[in-house]
Amino acid sequence: MTRKLFATLPAIVLGALIAVAPQTFAYVCKVEDGMKMACHYTAQAALGIGVVIALLGVIGLFVEPKVRAGLNIAVVLNALLVIAVPTVLIGVCKGAMMHCHMVTLPTLIVLGVLAVIFAAIAVRMDLTGAKTAGR
């Protein structure tokens, strides 16, 4: 049970934070006069990817360890996407003092890195666990 929680809970929590952060505490620039900055689209992308990561975590609660390892590999790839969206793929506003540059960008990077680390550990745990069980 502990292993199952360790392999799924971080994805659920971090996925939810990735989805919610750019809409709340790590907000991006407001859309004014219909002008949408890059950070607006980054927030939209993070919302989608975050929900997917959280759902992968929830599904992981109901499957066997080997399948869960596969789900966590998907979490790793999605988390890498979370890092790539504000840095390479879409970006944020250029001004270093803009809230999206100063807060949203590092928040998404940190959440993405944490999701990668926890999911990678979970993959290893589930695979070695499955091997031991199979012996």
Next chain:
Amino acid sequence: MPHITLGSLPFENLKRKPFRTAALVIVVTMLTVAFYGGALLATNLKAGLNSMQERMGADLMVVPQNTGTKAEALLTSGSSSTFYFTNDIEQAVAKADGVSQVTAQTYISSLAAACCDEKVQIIGFDPATDFVIEPWITSQYERTLKDGEVVAGANINVSANGTIKLYNHEFPVAAQLASTGTSLDNSVFVNESTIPAVVSYSAKTGHAAIPAEYADKAISAVLVKTGDADTKTVAANIADTVKADGVTGLGYVYPGGVTASTKASLDAIIGYAGLFLAVFWIMGLIVLLAVFASSMNERKREFAAYRIMGATRGMLVGVIVRESATVGLIGGLIGIGSASLAILPFNTLIGARLQLPYLQSGAFTVLALIAAGLAFAVATGLIASVAAAVRLSAPETYLTLREGE
């Protein structure tokens, strides 16, 4: 059953007792976060202070009466403001005894407009006489700044087409400067002859920065180099000289004093943090010592068994030392990783919140701190196990075995 050698024994021991290992790793992680995080923050603050000292080339700033605080804030915290003299004071200041060099600057705070148009400090300077900003700009932009062009500080949001919108007018950006960790990063620089144009653009938006009648001659501060003369005496001389011209009530800012007071408050912060860190480290070390000692007590039978199997005392000490070094290394890596994640990506936010000059150190310094942090973590682990190792290596196998009964 995996084959266990003497080399892999410490790691197997750590694996077989996951909760004990986790508890030890957590303590080392916390100590490393405090040590490495504190050292990184202190280094960045010191780098910011050095950068600030380099950027403050003037000995004295003559500003309008009651604007001294605004001028100081402009030097340290980066809060932008507009103030100006209503008379031509530069020539009068230049005449005073003890003044070796003067230059005038104009400060205008732009409007905080729509999204992504921030409130920035516009600084007008005279490239021919300036000795404060010009050397810094010249180090990165060799050509002369043309009328109507701006040089942007590191934090300024320059649009993709190389312009910046201020007072609804798009100014071409000639160059963007490197980060200094000071208020200069949030400023744009124009030459003195561009100031009237800036004022007219501001008037068009309905928020005239300076009344039109002063636009051509408005200066906010006269920056003075005093050479060897005492700055307070020079300030008194300036007051006397301008009095003769009928001007009274000037404000004086001593950038050297501002730097000194910032340095004093910074030193106090670093001093307290260092003290806190030392106390925290001693407490952590005591916890580690206690945990190691109690686990050694529990493991007396285990060590006695190793001895019966032919292990020498040296081998046992080696096992303990490698266990503790591994705990230190794992804790150190996690601690350094966590502190780096919390500090490095958020450096702009930390600088803005601290309201102190804060400049992210270069990769070499950070790598050196990481190495020091790891060495610190491993050393902490080793120190914690030394007492246990010495005690363990002393008594005879038989007695050790009996003690464990």
